Amino acid sequence: MGTYNNLEYAVDDGVARIALDRPDTLNALNPQLLRELEAAIDRAAATEDVRVVVLRGNGRAFSSGYDISEAEVERSTDEHILDQRTHLETIFSARLPVIAAVDGPAVAGGCNLAICCDLTFATERSEFGYPDMHFGEPPPKFVLPFVTDSLKDARELLYSGKTVDAATADEMGLVNRVVPEGELDETVDAEVDMIKKTPSTAVAIAKDLLNGVQETQGFRRYGRIDEYVGALTMESTAAERFREIRDEEGLQAALDWMHKSDKP
Numbered sequence: 001m002g003t004y005n006n007l008e009y010a011v012d013d014g015v016a017r018i019a020l021d022r023p024d025t026l027n028a029l030n031p032q033l034l035r036e037l038e039a040a041i042d043r044a045a046a047t048e049d050v051r052v053v054v055l056r057g058n059g060r061a062f063s064s065g066y067d068i069s070e071a072e073v074e075r076s077t078d079e080h081i082l083d084q085r086t087h088l089e090t091i092f093s094a095r096l097p098v099i100a101a102v103d104g105p106a107v108a109g110g111c112n113l114a115i116c117c118d119l120t121f122a123t124e125r126s127e128f129g130y131p132d133m134h135f136g137e138p139p140p141k142f143v144l145p146f147v148t149d150s151l152k153d154a155r156e157l158l159y160s161g162k163t164v165d166a167a168t169a170d171e172m173g174l175v176n177r178v179v180p181e182g183e184l185d186e187t188v189d190a191e192v193d194m195i196k197k198t199p200s201t202a203v204a205i206a207k208d209l210l211n212g213v214q215e216t217q218g219f220r221r222y223g224r225i226d227e228y229v230g231a232l233t234m235e236s237t238a239a240e241r242f243r244e245i246r247d248e249e250g251l252q253a254a255l256d257w258m259h260k261s262d263k264p
Contacts, residue, residue: 006033008058009040014051015192016044016096023059028067029087029109038090045094051200052192053094055117056101057110065108065132069251088116088141092211092219095204097195101188102175107163108132111174112139115147118207119191120175122166123184128174129163134258136238146219149173161259 008019018040020027027033044050057063091098091113100106100117105127114120114128122128130139138158145154153172157164166178179187195203211219246254 004036004040006030006036007040009043011044011047011050014049014196016040016047016050016053018044018053018055020055020057020063023057023061025067025069026061026064026105027057027059027110028064028069029113030067034087038087041090041094041096041098045096050096051196051203053096053098054101054188054192055098055113057104057106059104061104061110062100062102062106062114062126063110064105065110068132068246088112088143089220091116091118092214095207097203097207099188099191101184102126102166103181103184105163109139112141112143115174116141116143121177121179121184121187121191122169122175123181124166124178125181126166126169126178127163128166128169129157129161131161131163131259133158133161135242136236137234142219146214146217147173 004021007021008017010017018037020029020033020037022028022030022033041053044053097118100114100120102114102120102122103126104123106114106122107127107129108131111128111130114122130144132139144157145151148154148157149172156162157172164172166175169175170178177187242254242258245257
């Protein structure tokens with residue numbers, strides 16, 4: 001239970017600190033890491049004296065998104081549809097507040113992970129966005145419209161696949177606060193201290209009620225539908241071309257094609 005290969009877990013003074021630990025891949029989210037992340041959050045929620053979870057990434061990035069560096073295991077479309085990712089639901093449903101401490105890129109699935117957390121704090125050098133839209137795959141789990149200040153902001157990010165800096169992300173409502181490099185830990189710890197002044201039952205009730213607001217707006221419904229759509233878009237012409245270039249010429253060539261080529 002206490003051993004992880006893709007993340008670090010520690011509890012200190014009522015805080016469960018989880019660090020994604022695949023720095024060589026910019027903390028790309030492979031299936032093993034996602035399973036460990038779910039287990040770690042469940043572990044924190046089951047620990048009586050833990051009040052808050054703080055999630056961060058080791059190295060230069062929070063997370064570069066789902067790991068697309070290697071060929072996927074051959075599976076049918078039916079299998080893709082039935083195999084839905086559940087790590088964001090684990091964060092959403094946990095009784096504890098989860099704080100994302102973002103220092104560096106949080107893009108694609110990494111952006112979803114950061115903004116799904118209850119609170120998100122970021123350094124000035126951080127970046128957010130969905131560049132995977134450039135090969136035709138909308139983010140699985142439709143988190144973005146539920147946190148942006150305007151649907152126009154969500155449209156801008158998803159239509160263009162652009163990446164925005166932390167200040168722009170703040171203006172769009174993706175983060176609670178942007179702080180200078182070197183002040184992230186202090187800012188997060190100050191927020192944790194304020195949360196700990198509120199009874200844990202009150203925090204749990206507030207989170208449940210706020211989750212209910214999101215659910216009435218369709219958060220879970222659209223999340224499920226988006227997983228189905230994501231499974232189907234993996235078979236689109238652009239996605240297939242991306243995988244062909246990656247497998248024949250390497251990941252960088254596929255990324256160059258993804259970001260530099262106009263597509264019908």
